[in-house]
Amino acid sequence: MKYRDSSNSIDTPQKILKVNHAGEFGAINIYKSQLFVSKIFMRNLVPMLEDFLADEQSHMDIFWEEIKYRNGLKCKSFWLCGLGGYFMGFISALLGEKGIMACTWAVESVVVNHLENQLIYLAEKQDIQAYEAVSSILEDEKNHRDTGFNNNGAGNFLYQPLRCIISGFTEIIIRFGMR
Template identity: 45%
Template sequence: MAVEPALGSRILKVNHAGEHGAICIYTGQIIAARLTARDMVAELEEFRSHERRHRSIFWSELERRGHRRCRSYWLCALGGFVLGVVTGLLGRKAIAATTVAVERVVLSHLEHQLELLQGKDEAAVAAISAIVEDERQHHDHSAAHLRGGRLWPQVLSPVVAASTEAVIWFGMRA
């Protein structure tokens, strides 16, 4: 399968915007969790610091290539912040369910991107590979918070996953 030369750059742009959206999700959740799940604030701040590092990795590679950020950057920010505040107000299980749903979609996309770009755009592969383990940790750690909780995963997972997929789809076409 031939990979068009710009595909790696387009993927990096969307990933960069997605990381910005993740920062905004965590920011909204941190604000709300100070009222609903104080014991999660430090964890959310740690996850947000990872996402900031991820955004920086993608931005550095985009700058090296001479590219600007994705047009969906601010859409990811606004949507992420609203999602973060709303789920943060719903409490710890909703916060965890949101992270699990987002990370499940993100990990699937990252794995597909690595397969697609392997041997064709090694700089993009290196940037993507640098974040996979953190994203897996966010997923697994948040999934552990959901033990015994069924409501929020059932309600939020389909909506959050579909929204995440839609933003990625839009970003790849913007």
């Protein structure tokens, strides 16, 4: 998605920050629910999921600091992201390790794509602080995405419907938040 100037009272950089903040809350909840299931059934995945969860928590703080600095507000879809994230994480974890990897790959691919487009927009606008906030998390999100990919999260065709639902939901909620 190409990012454009906002047509309402909240400018696009603020929207990017609030949508990313809500997205991080969604990601936190994905990894929390996957951790919950993995601690019972897939202990080998726990260290990876704990690392990812810690990353997402620090990302959410980065965006919240910048939102506060601009006197901005939480995204209206903040709680929806959290609930949707928890649900997606939980269902994918019930499908086992492959489900978790497919979910990670699907979500993080959409995220990385949006972050890269946001960086193009923010560079054009010369909004250096928002640019730095977004660019500071990009490597972590690529690492999450690539971990999913390297563990066959993009492969196995049986998981294609799961990937489609997850990436579709992620895309819709980002666009909804950017309106």
